[in-house]
Amino acid sequence: MTVRSQREPARYAKHVKSGIFRVFLRLFAGKILFHQACGWRICCSAFVLLIARSAQPATLQIQISPKVSGENLQPSSFRYQTSAGETFSITRVSYLLSDFGLQRDDGSWLEFSNSVAWMDFEQNRDSVRFSDVPAGQFRALRFNVGLNANLNHADVSKFAADHPLNPNLNGLHWSWQGGYIFLALEGLWRHSNAPTLHAPTLNTPTLDGWAYHLARDTNSTRITLATPLELTQETKVELDFDLANVLNAPCSLSFAKDGSSTHSRDGDPIAAALVRNLPGSFRVRHALQLTDADISATHPKPLYLPVNFTPYEFKLNATFPIPDLPRDNPLTQERVALGKDLFFDKKVSINDQQSCADCHLPQKGFTDGRRTARGAEGEFGPRKTMPLFNLAWKQDFFWDGRAHSLRQQVLEPIQNPIEMHQSLTNLVAKLAANHYQDLFTKAFGSPQITAEKIALALESYLLTLRSCNAKFDRVLRGEEKFTAEEQRGFELFSTEYDPRRGQFGADCFHCHGGPLFRSQAFGNNGLDETFSDRGRAKVTGKDSDAGKFAVPSLRNVALTAPYMHDGRFKTLEEVVDHYTTGLKRSATLDPNLAKHPDGGIPLTVGDKRALVAFLKTLTDNPYAQSN
Template identity: 40%
Template sequence: MQIESHYKKFTLLLVFVAALILVAATNADPVYTDPYKLEYPDYFGNRISIPDHNPTTKQGVYLGRMLFYETKLSSSKTISCASCHQQKLAFTDGKAFSSGINNVPTKRNSMSLANLLWVRNFFWDGRAKGLEAQAIIPLNDAHEMGAYLDKAVKDLQKTKNYPALFNDAFGSPDVTKDRIAMAIAQFERTLISANSPYDKYLRGEYKPTAAELNGMEMFMNSAEANKNIRGASCAQCHGTPKIYMELFHNNGLDSIPKDLGRESLTGMANDRGRFRVVTLRNIELTAPYMHDGRFKNLEEVLDHYNEHIMPSKSLSVTLQNRPNDVDGKSLGLTATEKANIISFLKMLTDSTFVNNPKFSNPHIKQK
């Protein structure tokens, strides 16, 4: 009898422990069992930036896509992330400065959201460390989204669909600020552009024209007047097959810049007028150009680098003393050379990317 009593107690203890484990599992962080397959070419490299606490899942990506196009995140209920980042324009908006909920222009040009999977510091001055941090800033900005995030959390919690979507993505129906940022970040990491004519050329699937090949050579070559090598020195800042390197440069727009750029973040005089080097993928679609949208077209951009670099103490070394001609003071590109470079830049337009239904507005029924 005594043995039987101990057996019953032991059985009850096991049941109790099992119940505790079940409760703990229910309240624990969800197990991510449905990963989103991020597809990109080997030549992009695998130094991707995904934090351990926010793995990319199908459920998280779908929720992020919903939120990216969700106007309920703005105080006016009229602005979403997609307002300043339109897919047809490679996730820019075609304006020198974007307009927020009160139609006050933002401080800088809207950047393209392509191939963010390899980026670690966001915005023109690099002030956001990671996509999760980046997503929070415009949501909390008074001019962009109306600093409405706290109220937006409550609004979404009251909807019929969002609690279920948050449950699918994060294991509970709770809508939180951090989860909103995490979901948007997951979606933005899927915005991979890798099927332009340039990519097809790298894969042996596209034969460039003579102008495109000449432009590619000029783009990749550094100007070396003493070696008779013609080049535009573009690849020093925009090199690698991704046509992007995570660098910050003062590219000679002004001798005395109105916008301090990265200096406003670091406090270092050498960072004055330095801004993040942007990706050149889909550059044909992302005008106007530069942090202040001052250049309307690619011709004006080439003219700047060819003829109008403004000297300053913080001018990047890569833009100093790069003539193609002996004793030259500038690149000295001919009209034909500039036209060829633009032909190459247009090879970076990825029609698959800007028409991919996986990136489109899920609130609108597709035909």
């Protein structure tokens, strides 16, 4: 992030002592300056050059490490205790920082206007970098945990894909309610009379969830840290963020006594305690000068871009964040057309009997209606077919997130023995014997067909599949209105369940929030006490990820039955029943579910019906008619 500061005259006063101004003054006093225009220009140019050399801008990197009582955070570990003796774990640490500044030796502040950083422990985001910072001596660093009102209520659809305030990136925006979560802390906890093991036993009734979400304009909290700092070239400041202080000092919080959740409503005592505790939770570990640091961003060049191509117009919904489209595979009409042809071509399978579209039917929200996917040779896989719309906003693919790009994802089912069972060598040969060489020439500038180009073409087509014109969207635009039942369902969907604060919603928005109605996270939603399919843990190797799967979008959910990763629920009514009476506790249950009563959130028959009615307003199926 480049910081452009105003260089006020006072800043240059210190250079008089450095000798550079003395040289200039001697030149002036000795009348060495030429009165002729050309001579004046020469001397001024030399002076400016001397100034430029003496005031090279610096780069400041701030790195923040989450700690607990001075020790490195161990996520999902039941080794921590509140002052009330409650054993707890921490599974999520995500927060926004803004309005950074440095205090000069004279007491004035160098402000980094509109500076924002997003930190997230799970995503390994722990630092922010500022370039073009005036070099000099400073004595303090400050920033806010949270945002000012202008940033907090800005139009989120305008933020670039890699901007820290892009909701699709940080997962901290409250969408229709407006504003951001400034600090999200989540985990599981045991009552003080429960066993204090580092790992809980499964299905223990004393295992609950906690979720502290600090938000609202008034709760943005200023942090000021005294630290002598000499900024020259590349400087790094390392900070510690102690979460034990956040929960205990000076205000001690007890999950049992004070509550296990907060959404920072007006007058919420937990939010007030967090605001009081935050200033003492940060400390400077040390500052150091970096040598030979090279952290400039690299931008990949487009792959196989032909001389002549037609850009594809990727249209955005006004409420959607800007997606992070691949820079090395720019969308062109030629590549999208080729990818679509490949998607609907049965030659992609070993026996020419199955295309991608046979398992991803447009009229079923790009799913197949089966409990688990059926391959070209009749075998069934272990998991349900996933829908394929709005993939431009996803970061990981498959139920367990093992693929990090669409080009990686698309080649796996082609080769999988229980899916299409096609070798890439055979596929390339089959396509080369047909009409595809001309299409590949238009898309890539050469008739050569390769597995990489097949993947790039399929990626291009899949990125264009969007769902953003459901009844819900038309209601937001003022073109339609909800029925009374749908409106009640929306209220339930977007309201937390927190009886202590008088809130009795269905709490769906925590996992299915924003205009995409999903999150980038993986979660255990209480389907099982033990796991025959370990889900995300098969990829990460972490026991703390056992039973976690990708959180799917609820858009078009009325079309994508059956539900869950294994297709166990046939109807939306069964899904709602699961979250109200069928929730099963385990060691990795999502904290936003674990904080609720055993079995789930109690809803009346009428409220369940209203919730289903609202979910049906998310149906938007433009593809069935066009294919």
